[in-house]
Amino acid sequence: VSGPFYVYAILERAPRGVRLRGLAREPVRFVRCGGLVVAVGRMDAPPAPQVANLARHDRVVRRLAAAARAALPARFGSVAPTRDALDDALRPRARGLARALARVRDREQMTLRFDGVAAPADAREAGPGTRHLRRRAGADPRTQPAVRALLAHLAPLVAAESVDRAHETGIARVHHLIARGDAARYRRAVARARATDPTLRVGCTGPWVPYGFAAEAER
């Protein structure tokens, strides 16, 4: 297979009997790279990140994940001009990617979104340098008792957690890895927590392929 390659996902092995079209209707192919398998499409130019293309990319990755026990989605817009460039990008990270794949195996992601997450009061009272550093670090939604109670309620379903702290937008996200097939139980648990505490402002989406655990597990 010759490039340029548009990268959809990284897998442990090529799924059998899967014939997929990519977001430009190109055939999705599987390329071995450093002991891993990369799902790619041949594409001369990266797609424009319009919402329709984001949704198409997500749809392709979902189908790949449905056909494999583990799939790490590539970030939208990832293109490698040649097979060598793909090797250079992934081979040095193969061990970390393999660990990440093991972590997401047979799991899927749910995402909680919290709005209006602000820095704690002591950050506003600190000096300008401290305030700057704390602003850069972002606000952790888990400082709020209602959020902590929700997360404790969900804990029996959660295999791993990653947190996007809130910055200027005041939006924070908590991503959870759960067992495949547990999404309905998870949603019911969130709904119960919301019913118990009407002040809890949380949105919940999913199941997703594990976007929130792809890069994080490489560290």
Add this chain to the structure above:
Amino acid sequence: LTRQLVRVDDGDDQLVLGDLIDHLLNKGVVIQAEVVLSLAGVDLVYLRLQAMLSAADRVRGRKAKR
């Protein structure tokens, strides 16, 4: 898209869309990449990526301030 994603907040397409954009532009395995940003029909922004992409809303925010 909304058929594929099951949500607690039924009918909140904005929530799903926000998470979709965040996941695809801020998450996932990063390969050295090039991309042309044209979200929601706003100005084109060309980025050469070596490491991380900015979130779409941050890119739009910066452009709006210019």
